[in-house]
Amino acid sequence: MKLITRNTDYALRALCYIAKRKNIVAVDELVKKLGVPRPFMRKILQQLNKAGILVSYKGQGGGFRLKVNPEKIYLFQIMRVFQGKVGLSGCFLKKDICPNKGECVLRKKIHSIEADVLRQLKRVNIASLV
Amino acid sequence: MKLITRNTDYALRALCYIAKRKNIVAVDELVKKLGVPRPFMRKILQQLNKAGILVSYKGQGGGFRLKVNPEKIYLFQIMRVFQGKVGLSGCFLKKDICPNKGECVLRKKIHSIEADVLRQLKRVNIASLV
DNA sequence: TGTAATGATACCATATTAGTATCATTTGTC
């Protein structure tokens, strides 16, 4: 079981690096510093751009910078970009078969753990990682 | 992102059912009650047997029963059977590239969240779900 | 106008998850 996938991990490290540099950073620099395959890094940065976490500049001297302060970028957000909605599981049983529909204790328990995890993921921001 | 996979979920429900019945339960009964595909359910129960969570009886009138009290079977255990060791992520960067080897803030944060999740998963037992 | 950058998109490879199929083994019952 893995909570954090590779692209989330790379994204976090790229964001930390960009946050430290406090400047526009091009893919090439990130690739050299982090050792991530170039096309993969590009894809990740483009996704972060689309998600409104980075701003991109095209053309010579272009690259990426943070759109908002690193205090305002949360682990939770990044995970959502690359791993979709965070959730423990839906109910896998067909609705009419589940023995205690609506009142499923299992789901309740699971949801409370989920909520807790989310609370923590929302507390970790990029600034705290730099 | 999904913390709990389908087989873990099915396993939990099967265990709850068996716990309630307080008797030997055959696959057929579980399949009928839970609506899980028979061969898949069989596989899951066999894995639980191997993991020492269930005891099996062969032959006519055979089936499965819990090996220990439902208070002593934890969500954490079941997840480990079907989803392997619970962990957020290893470090994906090659050791000599990672900028702050040994002292990686990201990993530390992640590990503390992980520890917390585990603590909660270890607290949920089958009895509390029945 | 050339070139250094990103944008968009489609594709490929591998791993994991979900499930099936089949035959072997055990055991209660007649």
Place this chain on the structure above:
DNA sequence: GACAAATGATACTAATATGGTATCATTACA
């Protein structure tokens, strides 16, 4: 002892998610 009802073991298949690659289009600075 034979048969049937159960699980054990194992190998296979299908679908989805993950981890990438490849390529061409677009933008913008010099």
